[in-house]
Amino acid sequence: MNYHHGDLRRAMIAAAATAVAERGPAGLSLRGLARLAGVSHAAPAHHFGDKAGVLTALAAEGFTLLATALDEARGDLLASGVAYVTFAVDHPGHFAVMFDRSLVHREDPGLLAAERKASAALADLTPDAEAARAAWSVAHGFAALWLSGAISGPDVAGAAEPVLRRAVAGRSELSG
Amino acid sequence: MNYHHGDLRRAMIAAAATAVAERGPAGLSLRGLARLAGVSHAAPAHHFGDKAGVLTALAAEGFTLLATALDEARGDLLASGVAYVTFAVDHPGHFAVMFDRSLVHREDPGLLAAERKASAALADLTPDAEAARAAWSVAHGFAALWLSGAISGPDVAGAAEPVLRRAVAGRSELSG
DNA sequence: AGTGCTATCTTGTCAATGGAAAGATTGGAG
DNA sequence: CTCCAATCTTTCCATTGACAAGATAGCACT
Numbered sequence: 214m215n216y217h218h219g220d221l222r223r224a225m226i227a228a229a230a231t232a233v234a235e236r237g238p239a240g241l242s243l244r245g246l247a248r249l250a251g252v253s254h255a256a257p258a259h260h261f262g263d264k265a266g267v268l269t270a271l272a273a274e275g276f277t278l279l280a281t282a283l284d285e286a287r288g289d290l291l292a293s294g295v296a297y298v299t300f301a302v303d304h305p306g307h308f309a310v311m312f313d314r315s316l317v318h319r320e321d322p323g324l325l326a327a328e329r330k331a332s333a334a335l336a337d338l339t340p341d342a343e344a345a346r347a348a349w350s351v352a353h354g355f356a357a358l359w360l361s362g363a364i365s366g367p368d369v370a371g372a373a374e375p376v377l378r379r380a381v382a383g384r385s386e387l388s389g
Numbered sequence: 390m391n392y393h394h395g396d397l398r399r400a401m402i403a404a405a406a407t408a409v410a411e412r413g414p415a416g417l418s419l420r421g422l423a424r425l426a427g428v429s430h431a432a433p434a435h436h437f438g439d440k441a442g443v444l445t446a447l448a449a450e451g452f453t454l455l456a457t458a459l460d461e462a463r464g465d466l467l468a469s470g471v472a473y474v475t476f477a478v479d480h481p482g483h484f485a486v487m488f489d490r491s492l493v494h495r496e497d498p499g500l501l502a503a504e505r506k507a508s509a510a511l512a513d514l515t516p517d518a519e520a521a522r523a524a525w526s527v528a529h530g531f532a533a534l535w536l537s538g539a540i541s542g543p544d545v546a547g548a549a550e551p552v553l554r555r556a557v558a559g560r561s562e563l564s565g
Numbered sequence: 566a567g568t569g570c571t572a573t574c575t576t577g578t579c580a581a582t583g584g585a586a587a588g589a590t591t592g593g594a595g
Numbered sequence: 596c597t598c599c600a601a602t603c604t605t606t607c608c609a610t611t612g613a614c615a616a617g618a619t620a621g622c623a624c625t
Contacts, residue, residue, distance in 0.1 A: 217591060217602060237491025239415050244582065253604050255584085260602090264583065312537035315413025346540065347555040351523065354530025361488040364522065379523040380556035393573060393620065420611065429575045431613085436573090440612065 222260045222270075224250050229271050230306035238268060238309060238316050268310045269317040269324050275307030276327035283334035293338050294352040294377035295370050301356035302369050308356065344381075351380040398436045398446075400426050405447050406482035414444060414485060414492050444486045445493040445500050451483030452503035459510035469514050470528040470553035471546050477532035478545050484532065520557075527556040 218224065228249050232241050243264055244254040261267045282300045286292035301308040310316055317324060339345050355373050358364045366372040394400065404425050408417050419440055420430045437443045458476045462468035477484040486492055493500060515521050531549050534540045542548040 221602085237489065240491060242582070243584090252602095254582090255605080256603055258584070312533060312539060313413065314538060315416060343551055344555070347527065347552045350530035350534060350540075350552055351526045351556055352530065353534055354526035354528065354532075356530075357488060357533055358526060358529055362490060363488060364526075375519055376523045376526055379520070380527055397573085418611070419613090430611090431576080432574055434613070 218250060218252055218256070221250060221252060221256060225257055225260065225267060226270050226274060229267050230274075230304070232306070233268075233271065233309050234304075234306035238313070241267070243267065265316060265318050266321075269321045271307055272310045272317050273321070273324045273327040275304060275311045276324070276331040278304060278307065279311075280327070280330040280334045283331070283338070287337065290338055290344070290348055290381045291374070291377055294348055294381060295373055297349075297352035298356045298359070298373040298377075299370060301353075301360060305360055308360065312353075347380050348377070351377055394426060394428055394432070397426060397428060397432060401433055401436065401443060402446050402450060405443050406450075406480070408482070409444075409447065409485050410480075410482035414489070417443070419443065441492060441494050442497075445497045447483055448486045448493050449497070449500045449503040451480060451487045452500070452507040454480060454483065455487075456503070456506040456510045459507070459514070463513065466514055466520070466524050466557045467550070467553055470524055470557060471549055473525075473528035474532045474535070474549040474553075475546060477529075477536060481536055484536065488529075523556050524553070527553055 225246050228246050229241060232246065241264070243257050246267070247254045247256055250256070257267060261270060279297070279300050282296045283293050286296040335345055335349060336342075338348065352373075355364065355376055359369060359372070364372065401422050404422050405417060408422065417440070419433050422443070423430045423432055426432070433443060437446060455473070455476050458472045459469050462472040511521055511525060512518075514524065528549075531540065531552055535545060535548070540548065
């Protein structure tokens with residue numbers, strides 16, 4: 214066996230993402246991740262400290278990915294909403310961890326930095342803070358409900374778009 | 390020690406609600422609950438089977454409570470949204486479990502029945518299915534974001550109301 | 566009262582897990 | 596080539612969820 218895995222940290226985060234997506238955060242086992250990576254059960258502790266550390270890294274990566282997705286739809290509030298939902302559905306493991314304070318180390322610098330990136334991307338969408346908050350809520354709620362199975366259908370984006378439109382489009386005349 | 394607790398099932402669900410609210414579902418320990426109730430570590434298994442069984446009962450109770458809250462605001466979509474958010478904030482332990490398929494026994498009859506009650510209460514809000522879906526998404530998203538700390542403020546209902554209004558009010562002329 | 570039945574709870578046990586401690590190995594800087 | 600820091604391993608412990616088997620208590624029925 215090689216003493217050095219080479220890129221254990223990255224491998225662990227990727228494995229954690231799939232594991233959380235399939236079995237939920239509670240079903241994640243540090244020892245299971247270590248087995249998958251072919252290292253001893255104590256190897257993860259070196260990179261992440263503890264279980265919450267792994268999930269913290271996963272959440273941070275999630276916020277970074279989300280910030281990128283939002284930036285790509287810059288300017289268009291509706292497109293950003295669709296991007297938000299698409300991100301959540303494409304990265305369920307990340308999403309399941311990003312907004313759960315009980316699972317991560319809230320004060321972790323890497324997490325805070327990633328959160329700020331995503332926060333900035335959200336703030337750049339519109340100068341109307343309340344409109345942004347509303348758009349965020351619909352997108353987040355729709356994504357959560359879709360992932361939980363409460364809302365389902367053949368096409369996420371297709372189902373999300375008309376819902377997002379209601380909270381996003383044509384409201385400027387009431388808030389301006 | 391009394392061999393019979395008297396109302397262990399109810400006591401366990403109540404204790405689970407506070408424990409989940411404080412430490413999250415992962416921080417819940419069956420043995421901890423048993424200690425709180427003053428019974429042996431195996432007593433919970435008789436009533437709930439396993440850990441997921443406890444959370445299933447908690448989720449079912451949550452859906453029943455939610456259905457009641459929604460029914461009380463019957464007819465008014467905006468008031469129902471506020472009721473939804475208020476329920477989530479008042480019962481964070483229940484809410485944290487209700488929409489997480491990885492934590493419960495999805496096929497449990499009691500859970501399914503409670504879900505149907507809540508589902509019916511939602512459907513009774515408006516004949517416009519898409520409007521209901523939009524209202525549900527905003528309310529759910531706002532509640533989740535508020536509970537996660539992503540949105541905060543002095544008053545939940547006060548902060549939620551204008552956000553809900555955007556997705557709820559004055560849209561009927563576009564959908565009718 | 567006495568008898569059996571069933572739900573409730575206990576004790577004992579096991580494998581798996583997270584975490585801590587201490588040591589081994591590696592690669593690279595000087 | 597030596598030293599050092601990062602990475603990983605081995606060993607160990609307490610806690611946990613789950614299971615099996617047995618004890619107790621309330622209750623219906625006679």
